[in-house]
Amino acid sequence: MSDSTFDFVIVGGGTAGLVVAARLSEDPNTSVLVLEAGDVHTDDPRIRTPAFWLSVLGTPDFDWSYRTVPQKSLGNKVVPLSQGKLLGGSSAINGLAFVANSKAAVDSWSAFGNPGWDWDTLGPYYRKSHTRAPPSEAAANHLRLSYLQESARGTDGPVQVSFPEEVSDPIPAAWVDTVSALGFPASSDPFSGDFSGGYVNALSVDPVSRTRSDAATAYLEPAKSRPNLKIVTGALVEKVVFESSGAVPKTVGVQVKHDGKTITYKANKEVILAAGVFGTPKVLELSGVGSRTLLESLGIPVVVDNPNVGENLQDHPCSSISFEVNDGVKTLDALSRQEPEALGAAFVQYQTSKSGPFAVGNYTGSLLPVPDFTGHDGKSTLDKVLQQVKGAAPVYGPFTPHHDAFVHSVLGNPADSAANIFVYAACANTDATDESVGADVMVRSSDSDATPGNYLTLCAALLFPLSRGSSHITSADPATKPSIDPRYLDHPLDLEVQARLLRYTETIIRAEPLKRFIKPNGRRSARAPADLSDLETAKEHAKRTALSCWHPTSTCAMLPLECGGVVDPQLHVHGIEGLRIVDSSIIPLATRGNTQTTVYAVAERAADLIKKQYSLY
Numbered sequence: 001m002s003d004s005t006f007d008f009v010i011v012g013g014g015t016a017g018l019v020v021a022a023r024l025s026e027d028p029n030t031s032v033l034v035l036e037a038g039d040v041h042t043d044d045p046r047i048r049t050p051a052f053w054l055s056v057l058g059t060p061d062f063d064w065s066y067r068t069v070p071q072k073s074l075g076n077k078v079v080p081l082s083q084g085k086l087l088g089g090s091s092a093i094n095g096l097a098f099v100a101n102s103k104a105a106v107d108s109w110s111a112f113g114n115p116g117w118d119w120d121t122l123g124p125y126y127r128k129s130h131t132r133a134p135p136s137e138a139a140a141n142h143l144r145l146s147y148l149q150e151s152a153r154g155t156d157g158p159v160q161v162s163f164p165e166e167v168s169d170p171i172p173a174a175w176v177d178t179v180s181a182l183g184f185p186a187s188s189d190p191f192s193g194d195f196s197g198g199y200v201n202a203l204s205v206d207p208v209s210r211t212r213s214d215a216a217t218a219y220l221e222p223a224k225s226r227p228n229l230k231i232v233t234g235a236l237v238e239k240v241v242f243e244s245s246g247a248v249p250k251t252v253g254v255q256v257k258h259d260g261k262t263i264t265y266k267a268n269k270e271v272i273l274a275a276g277v278f279g280t281p282k283v284l285e286l287s288g289v290g291s292r293t294l295l296e297s298l299g300i301p302v303v304v305d306n307p308n309v310g311e312n313l314q315d316h317p318c319s320s321i322s323f324e325v326n327d328g329v330k331t332l333d334a335l336s337r338q339e340p341e342a343l344g345a346a347f348v349q350y351q352t353s354k355s356g357p358f359a360v361g362n363y364t365g366s367l368l369p370v371p372d373f374t375g376h377d378g379k380s381t382l383d384k385v386l387q388q389v390k391g392a393a394p395v396y397g398p399f400t401p402h403h404d405a406f407v408h409s410v411l412g413n414p415a416d417s418a419a420n421i422f423v424y425a426a427c428a429n430t431d432a433t434d435e436s437v438g439a440d441v442m443v444r445s446s447d448s449d450a451t452p453g454n455y456l457t458l459c460a461a462l463l464f465p466l467s468r469g470s471s472h473i474t475s476a477d478p479a480t481k482p483s484i485d486p487r488y489l490d491h492p493l494d495l496e497v498q499a500r501l502l503r504y505t506e507t508i509i510r511a512e513p514l515k516r517f518i519k520p521n522g523r524r525s526a527r528a529p530a531d532l533s534d535l536e537t538a539k540e541h542a543k544r545t546a547l548s549c550w551h552p553t554s555t556c557a558m559l560p561l562e563c564g565g566v567v568d569p570q571l572h573v574h575g576i577e578g579l580r581i582v583d584s585s586i587i588p589l590a591t592r593g594n595t596q597t598t599v600y601a602v603a604e605r606a607a608d609l610i611k612k613q614y615s616l617y
């Protein structure tokens with residue numbers, strides 16, 4: 001294998017990049033190079049220990065620590081946006097929730113102009129990427145997991161997935177029972193494509209070692225000794241290099257900064273971009289693929305003028321409120337306050353029996369229709385809201401009519417979920433400041449009252465936001481971070497829905513059995529209203545507390561060019577030979593639920609498409 005020329009050069013050793021690298025290098029006659037800007041931290045206990053994920057956010061060794069531009073609709077708040085900067089990428093720092101997308105959402109990809117991308121074709125790749133260990137009988141009973149289906153789970157895929165074997169904490173069961181009693185019982189297996197209801201989700205946690213299972217451990221570890229696979233870390237890809245003499249620019253390789261030197265690696269077959277939702281459009285723009293106006297303003301020679309690059313950014317906004325629990329109810333507050341006794345006990349429990357709070361991430365949630373739009377008056381309420389926002393609805397680009405049609409159809413179908421309401425078992429600090437990075441905004445901090453107390457935070461996340469934003473470079477210098485503008489809650493329909501979801505938390509905490517755990521007239525998070533029942537009050541609180549759920553997608557969407565696209569259904573960049581994108585940036589529509597399963601599935605499918613094109617083993 002040459003040191004500087006490979007069949008495939010993969011930019012980004014994150015979630016998608018390592019899947020594709022592992023699959024392509026299964027063919028011993030194919031050489032694969034992975035270039036990752038971050039370093040190797042696979043053995044670091046802060047990465048491996050499931051519950052530590054919030055505490056590592058903002059750590060420069062692990063996190064790009066992006067921040068949005070001031071968000072107009074949130075009173076100019078700047079929202080911190082973590083993204084993994086290490087081998088394994090965001091799969092190594094994420095919240096570990098392992099939940100599949102819905103059939104309706106994936107089927108829409110094909111309807112948007114991507115033939116061959118629907119639930120029937122992608123569903124098998126969700127299963128191919130993971131192995132879900134069946135829960136013990138005790139955990140299945142305690143966590144109300146009777147809806148799981150054997151046919152929906154992955155049985156021999158690389159990512160190891162399990163349920164918390166936690167049978168002493170009454171909150172998850174109370175949560176599932178409460179949501180069910182309110183009319184939303186878990187309907188099916190989350191990997192069947194048709195799930196809705198309250199649930200305890202599976203986690204990307206190895207059932208034996210009770211450590212994080214990510215792209216580095218699941219995909220790279222078994223493949224890393226292959227002689228045809230080379231991984232270079234600490235390597236920032238600055239741009240893709242093209243040969244532009246023919247009618248269509250041809251990809252030659254990439255230019256990289258490594259150890260202070262500038263190096264060019266060549267690709268015999270393809271360069272594959274997997275630098276993530278902000279990294280991939282940045283590399284494209286630095287390479288001359290993007291809006292002519294932007295590139296010329298920065299002095300970057302234009303290779304392909306495509307103004308869609310970096311557009312269509314979608315993310316799940318999440319607004320929340322914390323409620324004080326009754327005395328004696330155990331939450332994570334003591335750990336979040338870093339009380340030595342609580343930390344010590346959790347540490348010992350994890351070390352000795354791989355159990356306790358350190359063994360799990362966040363796992364109590366729900367995927368729901370918008371409750372206001374269900375039931376007897378649901379349709380007329382939705383019609384009224386749609387009518388009300390009609391005149392003020394922005395047009396973000398050519399994808400808007402397709403996007404509107406899909407979101408309106410989901411909102412109008414009580415069998416589809418448009419909302420994720422979940423519980424974080426501690427008080428949350430939702431007030432980002434200009435200096436906030438990573439975990440500052442979730443972990444309780446100075447803004448909480450001084451008296452120690454225990455809380456449940458209910459978070460409401462809008463799963464199909466119509467607000468769409470962008471991520472673009474502002475300089476030709478590869479070291480400069482992009483300007484990220486998700487436009488959270490910019491679309492008036494998003495604010496209407498988000499406020500209704502947040503308002504619904506008042507209904508949830510007043511319903512049995514969860515009600516038994518909430519302190520009557522107890523304290524709430526700082527500056528939270530005493531009652532959210534008034535819609536205008538809920539809107540203000542939704543805006544004030546809105547943060548990212550860390551699920552950004554779609555900045556290089558798989559869509560026809562005229563519809564706002566950057567890649568075609570083979571994941572080739574429009575108008576360029578030999579350049580593909582395989583990461584979260586190609587997902588055309590925000591996912592119904594957390595994103596990692598969809599990234600794994602897309603990358604698995606991408607590897608098959610590439611293998612087929614080149615007749616690889």
Ligand SMILES: Cc1cc2nc3c(=O)[nH]c(=O)nc-3n(C[C@H](O)[C@H](O)[C@H](O)COP(=O)(O)OP(=O)(O)OC[C@H]3O[C@@H](n4cnc5c(N)ncnc54)[C@H](O)[C@@H]3O)c2cc1C
Nearest residue numbers: 012014015016037089090094095096097237279584594596
């Ligand atoms: C804090 C957080 C919590 C989350 N929680 C969950 C959750 O609980 N469940 C869930 O399903 N999803 C969750 N997600 C989302 C999910 O993890 C991501 O959507 C997914 O991992 C993204 O995969 P990717 O391959 O697109 O990008 P990444 O995995 O981020 O990979 C991109 C890689 O490219 C590298 N890179 C970038 N630019 C360059 C360059 N120029 N040169 C070389 N390398 C480069 C990066 O360092 C990174 O390693 C979370 C994400 C975060 C950040």
